[in-house]
Amino acid sequence: MAAQILSAIFVIIIGVGGCVAYFWGANKLVDLIFPSRGVTGTAAIDNLRRQGLVRPWLFVGPAMIILTVYLIYPVVATLWLSFLNRDGTSFVGLANYQWAFGDREFRNSILNNIIWLAVVPAACTFLGLIIAVLTDKIWWGTIAKSLIFLPLAISFVGASVIWKFIYEYRGEGQVQIGLLNAIIQYFGGEPQVWISLPFWNNFFLMIILIWIQTGFAMVILSSALRGIPEETLEAAVIDGANPFQIFWKIMVPQIWGTIAVVWTTITILVLKVFDIVLTMTNGQWNSQVLANLMFDWMFRGGGDFGRGATIAIIIMIAVIPIMVWNIRQANKETGGH
Amino acid sequence: MAVATGKSFASRFGVHIAVLIFVAIWTVPTLGILVSSLRDKNQIIASGWWNSFSSSSQTEAGRLPPASAQVEKDGKFVLAGNIFGDGAARNISAFGVKSAAPTQYPAGTTADLGDGVTLQVNADGTFVMSSPKAFEGDRGQRVYYASSAPPKFTTDNYKTVLFSEGIGRSFINSLTVTIPATVIPILIAAFAAYALAWMRFPGRALLIAVIIGLLVVPLQMSLIPLLKIYNGVGIFFGVPSKTYLGIWLAHTGFGLPFAIYLLRSYIAGLPREIMESARIDGASDFEIFVKIVLPLSFPVLASFAIFQFLWVWNDLLVAMVFLGTEGDQIVLTAKLNALLGSRGGDWEILTTSAFVTIIVPLIVFFSLQRYFVRGLLAGSVKGG
Numbered sequence: 156m157a158a159q160i161l162s163a164i165f166v167i168i169i170g171v172g173g174c175v176a177y178f179w180g181a182n183k184l185v186d187l188i189f190p191s192r193g194v195t196g197t198a199a200i201d202n203l204r205r206q207g208l209v210r211p212w213l214f215v216g217p218a219m220i221i222l223t224v225y226l227i228y229p230v231v232a233t234l235w236l237s238f239l240n241r242d243g244t245s246f247v248g249l250a251n252y253q254w255a256f257g258d259r260e261f262r263n264s265i266l267n268n269i270i271w272l273a274v275v276p277a278a279c280t281f282l283g284l285i286i287a288v289l290t291d292k293i294w295w296g297t298i299a300k301s302l303i304f305l306p307l308a309i310s311f312v313g314a315s316v317i318w319k320f321i322y323e324y325r326g327e328g329q330v331q332i333g334l335l336n337a338i339i340q341y342f343g344g345e346p347q348v349w350i351s352l353p354f355w356n357n358f359f360l361m362i363i364l365i366w367i368q369t370g371f372a373m374v375i376l377s378s379a380l381r382g383i384p385e386e387t388l389e390a391a392v393i394d395g396a397n398p399f400q401i402f403w404k405i406m407v408p409q410i411w412g413t414i415a416v417v418w419t420t421i422t423i424l425v426l427k428v429f430d431i432v433l434t435m436t437n438g439q440w441n442s443q444v445l446a447n448l449m450f451d452w453m454f455r456g457g458g459d460f461g462r463g464a465t466i467a468i469i470i471m472i473a474v475i476p477i478m479v480w481n482i483r484q485a486n487k488e489t490g491g492h
Numbered sequence: 493m494a495v496a497t498g499k500s501f502a503s504r505f506g507v508h509i510a511v512l513i514f515v516a517i518w519t520v521p522t523l524g525i526l527v528s529s530l531r532d533k534n535q536i537i538a539s540g541w542w543n544s545f546s547s548s549s550q551t552e553a554g555r556l557p558p559a560s561a562q563v564e565k566d567g568k569f570v571l572a573g574n575i576f577g578d579g580a581a582r583n584i585s586a587f588g589v590k591s592a593a594p595t596q597y598p599a600g601t602t603a604d605l606g607d608g609v610t611l612q613v614n615a616d617g618t619f620v621m622s623s624p625k626a627f628e629g630d631r632g633q634r635v636y637y638a639s640s641a642p643p644k645f646t647t648d649n650y651k652t653v654l655f656s657e658g659i660g661r662s663f664i665n666s667l668t669v670t671i672p673a674t675v676i677p678i679l680i681a682a683f684a685a686y687a688l689a690w691m692r693f694p695g696r697a698l699l700i701a702v703i704i705g706l707l708v709v710p711l712q713m714s715l716i717p718l719l720k721i722y723n724g725v726g727i728f729f730g731v732p733s734k735t736y737l738g739i740w741l742a743h744t745g746f747g748l749p750f751a752i753y754l755l756r757s758y759i760a761g762l763p764r765e766i767m768e769s770a771r772i773d774g775a776s777d778f779e780i781f782v783k784i785v786l787p788l789s790f791p792v793l794a795s796f797a798i799f800q801f802l803w804v805w806n807d808l809l810v811a812m813v814f815l816g817t818e819g820d821q822i823v824l825t826a827k828l829n830a831l832l833g834s835r836g837g838d839w840e841i842l843t844t845s846a847f848v849t850i851i852v853p854l855i856v857f858f859s860l861q862r863y864f865v866r867g868l869l870a871g872s873v874k875g876g
Contacts, residue, residue: 159661163668170672170740174679182778191776210777211693218684218748219699224721225714225745226706232717243720282514289511292504299511301861303518308857309850310806312825316832316846317521320528320839325537332540332839334524366518371868378869398503427710430808434829449712450809453719460716467712478708485704 181213230471236464243460251465261466264443267357268473271428271444274358276421278365280414283372287380288402290373300377304370311367311430318363319435322349351440360442363431368424372417379413380406419477426470445470522850525843532644533840547583547640551594556621556632568622575635576617587613587637594636613637649844657835659845661820662827666805666852668736669815669823673743673804674797680744681751682759682793686781688752689760690767700756706749715813718742722814734821739814746810747800754870758792759785795867798860802853824849 189202189209240247255261286303290296306314323333324346331337336346349359383406391405407414429446436442438451449466452459528541535544554575562569576582588596589605597603602612609623613635621633654660687693688700726733762785770780786793808825815821817830828845835841857864 159664163664166668166736167671170737171675171679174676178679178683182776186776206776207691208693211687211691214683214687214691214777214781215699217680218752221680221741221745222703222706222748225718225742226709226749227702229714229717230709232720233713236716286511286514289507289514292507293511296511299515301858302515304861305522305854305857306518308802308806308853309522310808310825310853312808312828312832313806313846313850316828316842317525319832320524320843321521323839330537330539332537334520334540334542337540337542366521369518374865374868423708423710427712430825430829433808434832446710446712446809449715450812453716453813460720464716467710467716470710470712474708474710478705481708482701482704486701 177217178213182210185209185213233464233467233471236460237468239461239464241459241461247461251461254462255465255469260438260443260448263441264438264445264448265469267442267444268426270357271361271364271425272422275361275364275368275425276418278361279368279372279421280376280417282365282369283374283417284376284407284414286369286373287377288406291377291380300370300373303373306367307370309367311363311428312434314363314367315431315434318359318366319350322359324348350436350442353441356436356440356442360431360435363435364425364428368421372421375413375417376410379410383409419480423474423477426473525846528839529649529844529847530645530647531649531840532646533649533838535641535644536839536843538641544645545643547642551636551638553591553594553634553636555634556619558630558632559627560630561632562627564626565622568624569626571619571621571627571632573619574617575613575619575637582617582639582641584613584615584617584637584639587635589633589635591634591636595638599637611635649840650848653841653844653848657831657841657845659824659827659848662822662824663848665821666823666825666849669739669743669811670801670804672736672740673747674800676740677744677747677751677800678793678797681748681755681796682786682789683781684748684752685755685759686777686785688756690785691777703749703752707753709749711746711809714746715809719813734814734816734819736815736821739810742810742814743800743804743807747803751796751800754796754867755789755792758870759789762788791863791866792870794860794863795870798856798864799867801856805853 185206189205191199191203191206194202236243237251238246238248240250286300290299293299309317321334322336323331324336325331325333331340331346333346335349340346350356352359387405387409388401391401396405427446428444429450432438432442432444432447433450438444438447445466449463449470452463452466524541527544528536531541531544556571556575557573561573562571564570575584584599586595586598587603588594589603589611590596597613599613599615602610604610607623607625609621611619611621611633613619619635654663688696722733722738725731766784766788767780770784775783806825808829811823811826812829815823815826817826822830828842828849831842831845
């Protein structure tokens with residue numbers, strides 16, 4: 156193990172060092188080629204100007220190259236691959252899309268994704284908002300918020316193990332060691348194999364993501380709530396509004412923009428959800444989702460890149476409206492400066 | 493928000509209770525695996541973890557030794573010994589010989605099994621069975637008993653998973669992947685963010701728009717083409733296609749849009765006067781960046797570092813595609829996923845492994861929560 160640690164440290168130093176060396180070296184090189192010190196007059200000014208032309212590209216260059224290789228080129232390539240056959244050797248037109256919409260598993264995934272999209276962002280935002288409002292009123296609210304926030308640091312796989320343990324089912328006559336079945340049994344109910352219950356198992360998987368993401372919604376919404384002017388709330392109280400009216404008619408409309416941001420962020424996350432389904436059911440018992448189906452096709456039977464790419468494109472299409480909205484928002488913001 | 497919307501005692505009490513319930517739902521699941529990971533593996537399946545502080549009681553079945561072990565004493569045939577064999581510290585409260593009545597006789601009493609056969613089982617597990625006729629058969633008498641064991645906590649599970657299940661190795665692999673995959677994008681993004689915020693060059697606005705667009709591009713779009721590139725590079729140069737360098741660059745690529753976006757909006761907000769006075773003093777852009785911008789940007793760099801660290805450490809998809817699902821290189825999340833398949837019902841292994849995988853993020857998270865929250869707010873409330 157010591158050897159492994161040593162080689163890990165060595166590899167880390169090489170990797171990080173190489174990166175530092177590039178920036179330092181490239182800038183040194185520009186200074187050497189176009190010296191601005193030690194020369195005088197127009198030469199110095201010319202060289203400074205040349206430096207000004209070159210240096211921005213030295214700074215953004217590595218980022219641009221990596222973004223091109225890792226994101227921009229793949230988006231185009233994936234689109235192209237979705238029109239090709241399984242190993243990319245012949246053009247098949249829309250055959251992959253035709254396959255997809257006729258495939259039972261794919262249609263099941265689409266349906267499940269729609270349920271996930273309808274439930275998870277709404278549940279996270281709603282619970283996050285409720286908890287944000289409640290914790291703001293009590294003295295130990297900060298501690299409570301930290302604890303509810305905590306699952307955000309846990310990996311989806313870790314969270315899946317945690318919840319699999321809660322949903323654990325043991326046969327008749329055995330002690331139920333899963334918390335959920337133990338509670339059901341305590342109240343006289345019948346223990347169930349929760350993750351294989353048709354249709355409802357989707358909700359047991361969604362609970363995991365809701366459990367992780369509510370903390371995110373809570374923190375963002377809590378800070379937005381703090382931004383509501385106190386006078387507004389005081390005026391509402393004086394006018395005799397009850398807590399529910401204040402919540403729905405004053406607070407929620409004031410932070411509408413933030414709610415939209417939280418909602419869309421979680422929506423994108425839900426479209427990409429993969430780990431939870433893979434580790435809990437791997438798509439069995441009708442719980443498949445697009446991201447896991449795509450991963451499956453990437454490697455199933457040696458990999459079918461055409462079908463995999465097609466599923467990725469379907470996910471991308473769902474994201475595009477949010478992407479356009481984001482860019483427009485950002486343009487509005489920079490346009491105001 | 494200082495306005496108390498409900499001033500009555502009942503409604504304030506209600507708020508405390510409601511928050512308490514939420515906190516319980518959000519912490520009890522994690523507590524469950526922590527407690528279970530410290531329990532004896534036999535007790536994990538014998539009782540729920542919430543009962544782990546009380547003696548676990550269970551009904552078990554055992555078999556007495558076969559007829560060949562009998563001794564003849566005073567004209568009777570006798571089988572004697574300890575039902576636990578090893579004499580573990582357990583306590584029998586009752587026993588029986590029929591599965592329908594497993595606790596028919598209290599421990600220490602002599603049960604009459606008919607035909608003059610008697611069986612006595614004591615609390616410590618010792619038993620005496622005697623019969624006027626010789627016992628026959630290879631299989632001994634089946635005995636049921638209710639036993640209880642005192643709570644037993646142990647760190648053995650941790651020793652097992654770290655050193656024999658390969659979690660220790662994967663832990664170091666995870667660090668090897670995560671540290672460079674956190675530092676490299678910070679360096680690259682910081683330079684790019686500075687250029688995009690403070691340097692003038694053609695195409696700058698377009699570049700910013702592209703980066704914002706790339707923020708939401710699903711990872712899934714990149715996987716297949718990159719896998720093809722990696723396999724191609726591997727074959728062309730005769731090197732393995734699943735390497736640490738490959739996964740660092742992949743994580744760098746996927747983390748860059750957010751890194752540049754977050755860092756740029758912060759660096760663009762730094763005071764212009766500082767930059768300009770440094771420039772007048774003859775500092776080059778590189779010097780301004782290293783000596784002024786980097787130190788001033790520490791909070792946002794820390795925020796992004798925490799994000800990227802958590803994201804890379806917790807990632808399963810990129811790790812499975814670019815490092816594979818088995819072998820010596822795999823990271824913790826992939827290892828845990830593999831264990832879920834191979835050690836399905838062994839909760840002592842799964843809970844302990846899961847806790848090892850989440851402990852680092854939890855420490856990072858708790859010690860640096862301030863920066864994390866600040867980054868969350870900056871990253872999502874602004875442009876979104």
